[in-house]
Amino acid sequence: MAHTGELRAKFEMALQEHIVSLQTPLELVKPMVYSLNGGGKRLRPLLLLTALNIKDPKLVEKGLKTSIALEYIHTYSLIHDDLPAMDNDDMRRGQPTSHIKFDEATAILAGDALETDAFGIIANDDQLSEEKRLQLILELSFAAGSNGMVAGQLYDINSDGQKITLEELKQIHLLKTGYLFMFAVKAAAIISGADSKEKDLLNQFGNHYGVAYQIHNDLKDVVNIGMDQDSLLHSDEANGKTTYPTLLGIDGAKEALLAEIDACHRCLKILELESKLNYQGLAQFLKPLSIEK
């Protein structure tokens, strides 16, 4: 069985081969590639490829194009989220964001190009049956579109400075982040032809993983800068952003994170029982999310 390092190498090679084959005008391919190769962890493609690898290492090749399309969608969303009218971020992963490196118009268009091209990449993937390609396109459009990621980003922006409940916060993150993680593992189920029970369990794993990922993200911000409960609440008032720690406190958020990680492990255990496959390979994605109690 391939390790994550090998899967990552396979993905990077496939992505770079794909980029080299593009006929896109240089002015546009430059900002697209700048963000595609901006140092991302490739979490979503790796979730997809790892789940496929567990089913059958031979299936990994068949998931490469869909993984690239998924990274396209994730990358477009980061470019647009960073725009001045949205989160207004100048830096991402230690480098200038697209609209700083190029300009705002170029950043909007590079995002639009990645967003539209993603669907062509899947439609053109003749390693998969027509039925599977259509299922993947439908699921990706749903996860990323007006019922998924885009709606989550709008809710997130509109909730700035508003008091929101834990349920609302969960809903925002489910839409904004969770759906794309769920697509990653669901895509593996589609490509491998998994039965509906296995698909459902993978989907549940993706869901809990997405929430865990978000709580960990929120916690990392406040724990890293050494905030205590008081300064945390003060900072919340200052930037008006509701997070898991501001709603639950640091200890409460840590408990919630552990509960989500436990739920992930439960999914993997049932997956293993149901499929007789070593689904523990997905547990490695949970390790970076654990945090000191």
Add this chain to the structure above:
Amino acid sequence: MAHTGELRAKFEMALQEHIVSLQTPLELVKPMVYSLNGGGKRLRPLLLLTALNIKDPKLVEKGLKTSIALEYIHTYSLIHDDLPAMDNDDMRRGQPTSHIKFDEATAILAGDALETDAFGIIANDDQLSEEKRLQLILELSFAAGSNGMVAGQLYDINSDGQKITLEELKQIHLLKTGYLFMFAVKAAAIISGADSKEKDLLNQFGNHYGVAYQIHNDLKDVVNIGMDQDSLLHSDEANGKTTYPTLLGIDGAKEALLAEIDACHRCLKILELESKLNYQGLAQFLKPLSIEK
């Protein structure tokens, strides 16, 4: 045979039924529908439906979902083109543009939602075979993506204030406008299962139609405001925008327009000879483009 008025009514009804069926959160569906129902002429959907109607009136129903997806893509492109970082237009068709009516973040996201959802609409259209749906998605992604419309918009913005040649101007418009018109008629060929010769001729018609449409647009602006050759050149210097009239003069642009319309008519004549179908039904789209000599 249905008239354009009937086809338009069918399209509007299908679009409104589609809108009513959306599960999208209200905050997002509002700006999407505001722009979808912003008084557009529905040119692209009508080109598609008219070409289908010529082949066989029974095919019109089968083209409705693709027409809606096409109008989604066109509408998203207008919302993003109007943004402050792009063309910075406050008004379109006599109404405030999306970022004025709502705000910039909402406009970007409404565009993104339309862009992504378009592909799901086609993928989900069970009136068409899986093969046809995939072909349509592939062609639409190509026409609208990094090799088509998005590249055209980037070239267009980058050419502001630059001296460009007639060839460069033609290339910009082919990408920015032409490819989507070409998709409209090509989609009809895909849906109706036309042979490759008919498909090619429809494509050529779409290409010439797109150029004619653009020259007419450029001419309308200067003829309507009663500009003569001198003030035209002066205004060109002022806003730094190269158009057909600034490159060819008003009379030269009129001649170029007539030549494109002639080319369209020639395509229709050959289409009629090849297919024995009354392709003159497409000639009605040329009438609004004729201009006083």
